[in-house]
Each structure stands twice: as C-alpha cells, then as structure tokens.
C-alpha cells in the first residue's frame with residue numbers, strides 16, 4: 504500500500520463553517536472508486552470514506568477531500584453513452600423551457616460533458632454555451648456544434664462569460680454541485696451570471712432517496728455532498744437564489760432538478776409537496792442518518808454472507824464496475840475471493856481490475872460464456888430491469904443477487 508497522502512480531512516462544515524459535525528457512517532479506508540488498475544500490484548492510495556452531518560445547516564458530507572488529480576478519471580462518464588440519460592435529456596429541455604417566457608433564450612450549462620443536454624436546447628432554438636474542465640470532451644462537443652469552454656466553472660469564469668457573451672436566461676448544473684469543493688464559488692458564479700428574470704436549474708441525487716432506499720453505494724470520494732432540499736436551499740440562498748419549482752429525474756436512481764430564481768416566488772405545487780414530505784420524513788434529523796448508517800452496515804454484512812454462501816460452490820460473476828460498486832464491494836469486503844469476474848460494457852474498463860477488490864473486468868460477451876452454470880451479483884442494480892431482460896434473453900438461467908434498493912433479493916429464473 505502507498506504511504507502517499509492524497510487527501511485532507513475537514514474539521515468544519517464546507518457550507519456553514521460550523522464545527523458540529525456528527526458521524527453518520529464510516530465506510531473505512533477506501534481507494535478512489537475510479538482507480539481501476541491494469542496491475543493488481545500497483546500502489547493503491549487510500550483515503551477515509553466517512554459521512555457526517557452538520558448539526559447547524561444539516562448538510563450531509565464526506566470528511567475527506569481527495570486531491571482531484573487522484574479522482575480525475577479517463578473512464579469519465581460520457582452522457583451520451585447512457586440510454587436513460589439520452590431519453591431524459593429531451594424531457595429535461597422541455598421542462599426547463601416551459602418555465603421561461605422569453606423567445607430564443609441563451610442557455611449556459613456548467614459541467615456540460617459531451618453537450619447531450621445542451622443539444623436538446625439548441626434544437627429547440629436556443630443559443631447554447633457549455634463549460635467543462637475535460638479538454639478532450641469540450642473539444643469534441645465544440646466540433647459537434649455545442650460551443651464549450653474547457654474550464655472549471657467558477658466566479659471568474661462567469662465574469663469571463665459575461666464579458667464575451669450575452670447574459671444567459673438559463674444557467675444549469677446537472678449532478679455536479681455535490682461533487683465540487685469550490686461549491687461557494689460555483690453557486691455565486693451561477694447567481695451573478697444569470698439574467699434577472701432567468702432561471703438557475705440544479706440537479707442532484709436526492710438525499711431522501713439515498714436514505715430511504717439505502718443507497719450507501721452512492722457514497723464515494725467524488726461525491727462530497729448529499730443534499731436535501733433544505734440544505735441545498737440554504738446554500739443557494741446565501742447567493743440570492745430562491746427555489747420555487749422542481750421536477751424529478753431518473754438519474755442515479757432518483758434525482759431532483761430544483762429551479763431557482765433571483766426573486767422569492769411562491770412554491771409551485773410539486774415543490775411544495777416535496778418540502779412538506781421532507782419535513783415530515785425527518786430527513787434533516789441526525790436520527791434518520793444514524794439509522795441509515797446502522798442499516799447500511801447490516802446490509803453489507805448480509806450481502807457478504809449471501810455471496811459467500813454462493814461462492815462455496817463456484818465463485819460468482821458480477822455485473823457493473825462503477826464507482827458505486829467499488830464502494831459496495833470494499834465495504835462488504837467482497838473481493839476476487841467470491842467474485843471471479845465483473846462484466847462491464849465499457850471497453851475502456853475491460854481487462855483492468857477493480858480497486859481494492861482485484862476483480863478482473865470482462866466484456867458482456869465474455870461474461871455470458873463465463874456465466875454458464877454460475878450465478879450473478881448485480882452491482883448495477885439501478886439498471887435491474889434492463890440488465891436482467893438482456894441476460895435472460897441471452898440464455899442466462901442462474902440466480903441473480905440484487906443488493907438494493909433497501910434489501911438483498913435473489914431473482915431466480917422462471918424457466
């Protein structure tokens with residue numbers, strides 16, 4: 504193991520500076536979830552993966568900030584590769600635009616990735632500009648007709664945009680706000696950039712679903728914050744943005760797109776309802792998160808026991824070598840002792856090994872061959888229906904262990 508220190512730990516809340524941080528769940532020392540390796544003997548840096556809640560502003564967050572150079576991944580998730588994301592992008596554009604009254608609006612997206620979402624705005628007559636720090640992806644998006652600045656968005660970049668472009672009517676950020684340490688500069692930059700009557704749209708994996716469905720596998724070093732409506736509103740209100748509406752998103756197994764304006768407006772019925780439900784559920788209370796921590800720990804023990812029982816006969820094949828599955832495997836201590844191979848359709852990941860658990864990643868086709876007479880652990884459980892339908896159609900008849908949501912289930916073949 505490497506002695507190199509790749510992180511520092513906070514003593515104070517990243518949002519409000521309070522030092523009243525209460526422990527929720529300690530997932531132990533883990534390698535950065537995307538550090539897939541070609542050689543299992545390579546040094547593997549580790550960092551604590553511990554979740555805490557701030558008693559003052561109720562923001563749930565990690566204690567460790569890992570140096571982004573260890574998190575930067577060449578296996579970066581490109582939006583267009585996911586069918587769910589492509590379908591959702593159409594819906595997203597129409598939901599945002601129906602809340603705007605101006606013709607031909609100008610739309611800026613923070614962390615715009617390959618431009619999949621902006622392209623839906625462009626085809627509806629909007630002017631668009633993307634901002635994304637991954638240079639190769641920004642260049643590709645620009646070539647494909649979505650002008651994209653290869654920058655990490657912050658207050659300074661917002662000033663640069665204002666100097667060179669018109670003031671945008673929409674500034675949006677999808678699944679990026681919870682991942683960045685410079686969250687204050689981004690929120691401030693978004694607020695200063697958007698036109699007075701314009702909209703800021705922020706999408707995030709909703710803490711309510713994480714807590715209720717036990718998505719402890721969504722905890723990994725890149726994912727610094729786990730926002731409720733209350734905690735994210737608290738952050739954006741510091742910068743003069745007030746939420747008034749929302750719509751739901753299927754991304755990550757359950758996200759919310761929250762819509763802010765510079766003026767306080769009455770809450771629309773959907774958001775009003777969500778806020779009431781959140782208040783009733785006790786989501787912002789430490790007891791909810793303590794219970795989550797206890798249940799996640801029990802879940803991992805149960806999963807390990809079920810998997811070990813299967814592995815007595817034959818090691819299992821797993822499906823899905825994502826950041827999420829890395830957390831689950833490391834926490835449950837499931838490794839190449841129980842799992843022979845993990846299937847992943849992304850060719851960039853194939854022939855590499857999972858971080859900390861050393862399971863070789865193979866293609867879907869190779870996986871089908873290896874699965875003969877064996878059983879499967881479905882790590883990509885949030886794509887359960889799609890994956891099981893494919894496997895059954897391709898003749899797989901073994902048992903499928905589905906770890907989440909909520910509890911471990913075993914799906915047996917009907918034939």
Ligand SMILES: [Zn+2]
Pocket residue numbers: 516517518519520521557558559560561562
């Ligand atoms: Zn706080």
